[in-house]
Amino acid sequence: METIGKLVAHYNYVVTIFLMVAGLYIVIARSNMIKKLVGLSLFQTSVYLLYIEPGKIIGGTAPIIDPAFKVYSNPLPHVLILTAIVVGIATVALGLALVVRIYEAYGTIEEDEIFETEGEA
Amino acid sequence: MRLDAILRVVVKLMLPFMLLFSLYVQFHGELGPGGGFQAGVIAAGMVILYALIFGVREAKRLVPQALVERLVPLGVLIYLGTGLVAMLLGGNYLDYSTLAHDSRHGQEYGIMAVELGVLITVSSSMLAIFYAFVERGR
Amino acid sequence: METFINAVLLTLLAAVTIAIARQRNLFGVVILAGIYSFLMASVLLVLDAVDVAMTEASVGAGVSTVFMLGALHLTRTLEQRPHYSAFVPLLVAVGVGAALIWGTIGLPPFGTPDAVIHKHVAPVYLADSLKDTLVPNVVTSTLASYRGYDTLGETTVVFTAAMGVMLLLRGRRRKGAGGDERAKSKGEQL
Numbered sequence: 001m002e003t004i005g006k007l008v009a010h011y012n013y014v015v016t017i018f019l020m021v022a023g024l025y026i027v028i029a030r031s032n033m034i035k036k037l038v039g040l041s042l043f044q045t046s047v048y049l050l051y052i053e054p055g056k057i058i059g060g061t062a063p064i065i066d067p068a069f070k071v072y073s074n075p076l077p078h079v080l081i082l083t084a085i086v087v088g089i090a091t092v093a094l095g096l097a098l099v100v101r102i103y104e105a106y107g108t109i110e111e112d113e114i115f116e117t118e119g120e121a
Numbered sequence: 122m123r124l125d126a127i128l129r130v131v132v133k134l135m136l137p138f139m140l141l142f143s144l145y146v147q148f149h150g151e152l153g154p155g156g157g158f159q160a161g162v163i164a165a166g167m168v169i170l171y172a173l174i175f176g177v178r179e180a181k182r183l184v185p186q187a188l189v190e191r192l193v194p195l196g197v198l199i200y201l202g203t204g205l206v207a208m209l210l211g212g213n214y215l216d217y218s219t220l221a222h223d224s225r226h227g228q229e230y231g232i233m234a235v236e237l238g239v240l241i242t243v244s245s246s247m248l249a250i251f252y253a254f255v256e257r258g259r
Numbered sequence: 260m261e262t263f264i265n266a267v268l269l270t271l272l273a274a275v276t277i278a279i280a281r282q283r284n285l286f287g288v289v290i291l292a293g294i295y296s297f298l299m300a301s302v303l304l305v306l307d308a309v310d311v312a313m314t315e316a317s318v319g320a321g322v323s324t325v326f327m328l329g330a331l332h333l334t335r336t337l338e339q340r341p342h343y344s345a346f347v348p349l350l351v352a353v354g355v356g357a358a359l360i361w362g363t364i365g366l367p368p369f370g371t372p373d374a375v376i377h378k379h380v381a382p383v384y385l386a387d388s389l390k391d392t393l394v395p396n397v398v399t400s401t402l403a404s405y406r407g408y409d410t411l412g413e414t415t416v417v418f419t420a421a422m423g424v425m426l427l428l429r430g431r432r433r434k435g436a437g438g439d440e441r442a443k444s445k446g447e448q449l
Contacts, residue, residue, distance in 0.1 A: 028348040
């Protein structure tokens, strides 16, 4: 019972872990390569959320210094995640270019069909 | 009347505001949310929208492929160059305090130069990737 | 109130994720991914991460959707049914999820101001940013000045990605390299 109480108090973190695990499931279980890349993008975005959630202070505001506010949320995760978002889009763009070349070489973007073709050859 | 007349008129009205908004986000990145990355993506989005509605040939007249290819490394060179200038003026690499008469203004000038480099690289990289995807399909 | 809005938005995100996992039409998947990015930007805004929210909205819902649609135009838009059963991946996913939830139980409650994360470098940045750099936005001053090397690396990564995509996709599509014939002989429909 106490664990369930703790889970309710940590609802944010539980749902973030669910998003992460759903992205991981899409990457592992689906064989279409573009779907895998979408799953990877979901996984990355939920990790950004997991980083930024502990930095929030209830009653604080965005970390832009202004004389009217005293309490600011932590700016350090924001900086790290800005870099991570841009690196994520770079990865996805490169992955999509590779998928296009794979389609031109094999005629399909389903991973299990490529394995069967390569297994026969 | 063609069916895409509405899209053409509305997009033509939107494009200058998108460019203005991108420059606003870039220069006000120090006073509010914003900065080089967001501004670069919005500027690239402007040209991509133009290409989607009016055709890639028109977009390449606006921003030629050769210009995009030259701009992609230029932003990184601006960033590296700022660090080198700071080093040549006597400080450490990327230590902006040496760039002006006093350390606080030097930091501000350094931040502005660096964000300019980031804007140029991000906007031209996104546009270069878009042109590459479109050209493959012709 | 913020916690409640957060909880509602996160529940919507979970629903969109389940829809993405089950949807087989890839065009629908790409549009759902755009909706996911917008919801994520809203959640980040409620969490006071305004710079990150703007970047996530423009990058995730803007150019990411365009690149995926470009890739879909060059390949196929329907996902085939999987040949293997999805039981083992589901087990792995549930196991990883349980381990992660057990790990995050030890985190301090959401939103407390005296957590450990607020104690080391962050108060120094918040206190000194306006004095040292004359820039009120602490995220920009940290990104460009205090942590300028990381931003240099990130700009190089974007440059490398553009170079990589241009190397892979420049030049005409080579006809008859094997791909187009195999696609036609299987009688694929779009």
